[in-house]
Amino acid sequence: MTKLKAAELLVRCLENEDVKFAFGIPGEENLDLMDAIHDSAIRFIPTRHEGAAAFMADFYGRVTGHAGVCLSTLGPGATNLVTGVADAYLDRAPLVAITAQEPLSQIHKESHQYINILEVFKPITKWGSRIENTVGIPEIVRKAFKIAQAEKPGSAHIEFPTDVAELETEGKPLPWERIRRPSPDRQSLQKAAELIAHAKSPMILAGNGVIRGAASEELTRFAEEHCIPVAHTMMGKGVIPWTSPMSLLTMGLQIYDYERLGFNTADLVICIGYDFVEYDPKYWNRRSDKKIIHIDFTPAEVSANYVTEVEIVADIRESIQLLRDACRTTKDVARVRALRESILSRLQAWSDERKGLSKPPAILKELRNAMSEDDILISDVGAHKIWMARFFETYKPKTVFMSNGLSSMGVALPGGIAIKLAQPDRRVVTVSGDGGFMMMVHELETAHREKANTINIILRDGGFGSIRWKQINKFGRTTGTEFSNPDLLELAKAFGVRGFQAMSSKELPSILEEALELNEVSVVDVPVDYSDNPFLIQEMGTIVAPS
Ligand SMILES: Cc1ncc(C[n+]2csc(CCOP(=O)(O)OP(=O)(O)O)c2C)c(N)n1
Numbered sequence: 001m002t003k004l005k006a007a008e009l010l011v012r013c014l015e016n017e018d019v020k021f022a023f024g025i026p027g028e029e030n031l032d033l034m035d036a037i038h039d040s041a042i043r044f045i046p047t048r049h050e051g052a053a054a055f056m057a058d059f060y061g062r063v064t065g066h067a068g069v070c071l072s073t074l075g076p077g078a079t080n081l082v083t084g085v086a087d088a089y090l091d092r093a094p095l096v097a098i099t100a101q102e103p104l105s106q107i108h109k110e111s112h113q114y115i116n117i118l119e120v121f122k123p124i125t126k127w128g129s130r131i132e133n134t135v136g137i138p139e140i141v142r143k144a145f146k147i148a149q150a151e152k153p154g155s156a157h158i159e160f161p162t163d164v165a166e167l168e169t170e171g172k173p174l175p176w177e178r179i180r181r182p183s184p185d186r187q188s189l190q191k192a193a194e195l196i197a198h199a200k201s202p203m204i205l206a207g208n209g210v211i212r213g214a215a216s217e218e219l220t221r222f223a224e225e226h227c228i229p230v231a232h233t234m235m236g237k238g239v240i241p242w243t244s245p246m247s248l249l250t251m252g253l254q255i256y257d258y259e260r261l262g263f264n265t266a267d268l269v270i271c272i273g274y275d276f277v278e279y280d281p282k283y284w285n286r287r288s289d290k291k292i293i294h295i296d297f298t299p300a301e302v303s304a305n306y307v308t309e310v311e312i313v314a315d316i317r318e319s320i321q322l323l324r325d326a327c328r329t330t331k332d333v334a335r336v337r338a339l340r341e342s343i344l345s346r347l348q349a350w351s352d353e354r355k356g357l358s359k360p361p362a363i364l365k366e367l368r369n370a371m372s373e374d375d376i377l378i379s380d381v382g383a384h385k386i387w388m389a390r391f392f393e394t395y396k397p398k399t400v401f402m403s404n405g406l407s408s409m410g411v412a413l414p415g416g417i418a419i420k421l422a423q424p425d426r427r428v429v430t431v432s433g434d435g436g437f438m439m440m441v442h443e444l445e446t447a448h449r450e451k452a453n454t455i456n457i458i459l460r461d462g463g464f465g466s467i468r469w470k471q472i473n474k475f476g477r478t479t480g481t482e483f484s485n486p487d488l489l490e491l492a493k494a495f496g497v498r499g500f501q502a503m504s505s506k507e508l509p510s511i512l513e514e515a516l517e518l519n520e521v522s523v524v525d526v527p528v529d530y531s532d533n534p535f536l537i538q539e540m541g542t543i544v545a546p547s
Contacts, residue, residue: 001172006134007032007165009172010098011040013141016173019069021045021060021421022098023053027073029100032165042069045421045450048442050077052414054084055440057095058155059378059415063398063422065212067094067148067156074100075113079120083408085155086124090277090405091235092208094153096144097121103163104132121157128157134169142174151181151297152275153212181297181315184322191310192270192293193326199268199291201335202228203261205251205284208235209273209296211397213316219272220244222324227331228270229339231261233278234389237400242393246336249343250389252279252404262339266290271306273297273316277405281305295319347391357504358529360387363459366505368393370512371429375399376419380412380432383466383533384459388431410439416454417447427516428454434485435464444495447521455515458488459528469533488525498522 004012010033014022023045026034037044047053050072057068070085072078078099088095099121101107102114121128127147129140144156196202210219210232216239223230223246231251232239240247251261263269263284272295282305285292294300294311312319351361364387371377373395379385379402394400401419403411416430437458447454459465468481492499498520500511508526515522 001170003168003170005032005036005165006131006137006167006169007036007160009134009137009169010131010141010160010165011036011042013138013173014069015041017141017145018066021418022069022071023047023056023060023418024071025050025053025073025077027077027100029074029102029162030071030160030165032162033071033098033100033160045446047414047446049440050080051083051410052440052443052446054081054095054097055087055411055414056418057097058084058088058091058093058418059401059411060418060422061088061095061148061153062091062093062401063419065094065149067096067145068418069096069098071098072100074102074117075115078117079115082120082124083406083410085121085157087403087406087408087411088155089124089126091403092152092154092212092275092405094148095155096148096158097125097155098158098160101130101159101161104161105163107161118157118159125155125157128159130159130161131164132161133164134167134171137169138171138174142176146176151212152209181318182313184312184314184319188310188312189319189322189326192295192312192323193328195268195291195293195309196226196228196270196327197329201262201265202268202270202331203248203263203266204228204230204270204272205274206230206232206236206239206272207274207278208233209275209316210236210239211273213273213297214397215273215317215320216240216397218317218320218324220246222320225324226327226329227333227336229262229336231263233274234385234402234404235278236273237389237402238394238397241395243395245340248340251284253386253389261343263290268293270295272320275405276301276303276306295323354532356529356531357506358527359532360384360459360528360530361391362505363508363526363528364388364391366508367429367431367457367512370509370516371427373399375427375429375516376401376423378402378412378415378419378428378430380430380436381407381409382433382436382464383469383530384431384433384528386466386536409436411436413437413440413443413447413454413456416456417443417450417452420452420454421450429457430454431457431459433465434458434460434462435483438485441491444492444497444521444523448495448497453519453521455512455522455524457524457526459526460485460488461528461530465530465533469530469536472534488523492523499525501525503527
């Protein structure tokens with residue numbers, strides 16, 4: 001067997017895992033790794049901050065299902081990765097972070113830039129290991145990917161000390177097979193079918209697990225055939241088409257949502273691929289009086305508000321298929337129709353009553369009209385995310401991406417870059433507030449350099465909108481939530497990308513059309529009127545579902 005460097009072996013193991021991109025910033029301590037990447041099939045994407053590299057790996061992971069890879073040097077490079085690694089962890093996105101480290105001989109003592117990164121990453125990863133010898137490299141890489149990609153997916157970490165990276169070795173990557181998920185237990189399925197048969201007003205609560213499990217079509221068919229309404233979480237957007245008569249749209253926006261979505265009248269909630277990190281069951285099962293069927297890849301998390309009658313722990317798609325066959329009854333269509341109509345008419349009334357060309361509903365309407373059902377939208381975190389969750393009509397899975405586990409600001413611009421690199425034929429639009437956008441603005445250079453042609457819309461209000469709204473709700477005044485912005489058109493110019501400005505939603509259609517037609521990176525500055533933010537929760541909360 002020919003000898004090779006440990007760093008080369010690690011890269012071969014990454015190729016063996018089908019890694020196409022690695023995002024990051026090189027350092028003195030990963031020179032060998034970077035040099036080995038040079039001769040590989042992996043495209044290295046230098047970013048302008050490791051935090052962006054981690055978000056890119058995170059979003060690459062969530063759009064492809066394959067772990068995205070980010071890498072950094074030791075110490076400050078690795079600590080800069082933290083937020084994105086945590087985002088992947090809590091948003092259930094497969095990611096492998098590879099960080100450099102001092103030579104093994106240094107690790108027991110204080111030294112320049114040495115931080116115990118394994119310990120730092122422990123609470124934000126599913127698994128992590130230091131590579132201490134060359135023999136372990138194929139196993140460690142395989143294990144990191146296997147764990148990161150297994151349900152529920154998340155982040156894994158590999159630490160690669162400089163002296164180990166230089167060693168000579170003879171190893172080779174481990175072969176791997178795609179694992180088939182277990183088939184659902186028939187007794188549990190039967191019990192679930194009986195519960196559904198006896199329920200008066202059941203409803204489905206669908207989460208991102210349905211999208212990860214490619215089970216959206218099955219879910220829609222199940223719901224429509226048996227007449228069971230579906231509310232979904234933010235990260236479940238697209239799990240059922242907005243237009244389906246069974247869709248009760250997005251929940252989890254605020255505490256009052258359960259009223260408008262019919263949870264208060266439901267006696268049975270069928271939770272499918274639902275995750276507590278997005279919306280705590282205490283909000284929709286406050287009195288713990290609802291019967292719950294749990295269908296997921298993994299057993300239910302424990303909560304006094306989530307006491308299950310039956311858990312079907314198996315492949316989600318197969319579970320829904322079999323449950324559909326096992327259920328014999330069809331529920332009352334009039335109830336669902338009334339529920340859906342009440343939600344839709346309220347949304348319509350909201351837009352009609354609060355007309356304003358620079359208000360979020362008007363902006364989102366123009367955006368929806370300009371984008372096709374297959375175009376991809378990534379939301380950043382802030383008031384705009386709530387507006388988007390509520391008003392942006394979504395038809396297909398994996399066409400709207402939101403961070404709603406960690407809910408970190410700054411994900412949209414780097415997330416869009418990664419998705420565009422993974423799926424260059426799709427049109428990718430990001431929407432950020434001016435706060436979140438400026439956290440990652442440097443990545444416009446990455447997008448431009450790597451031809452990751454995304455349209456980046458900034459809803460500009462000169463402040464941390466969603467926090468300002470919460471401060472006003474609670475105290476009637478604001479503290480520390482105002483700032484000024486640079487001229488975004490000049491900024492775009494400085495980065496060499498196209499800049500547009502829409503002074504009202506009226507100007508948006510032509511701008512969006514032009515931006516979408518252009519195969520270039522662009523920035524669209526949209527001043528937003530957020531004056532309705534403080535009322536958003538109260539007004540929606542007054543809707544009482546028909547019984
Ligand atoms: C990294 C990070 N820092 C802070 C927060 C808390 N936070 C949530 S929303 C928000 C304000 C967002 O402001 P902006 O990006 O301008 O969007 P807007 O709310 O105005 O739409 C803040 C500070 C967060 N979620 N993530």
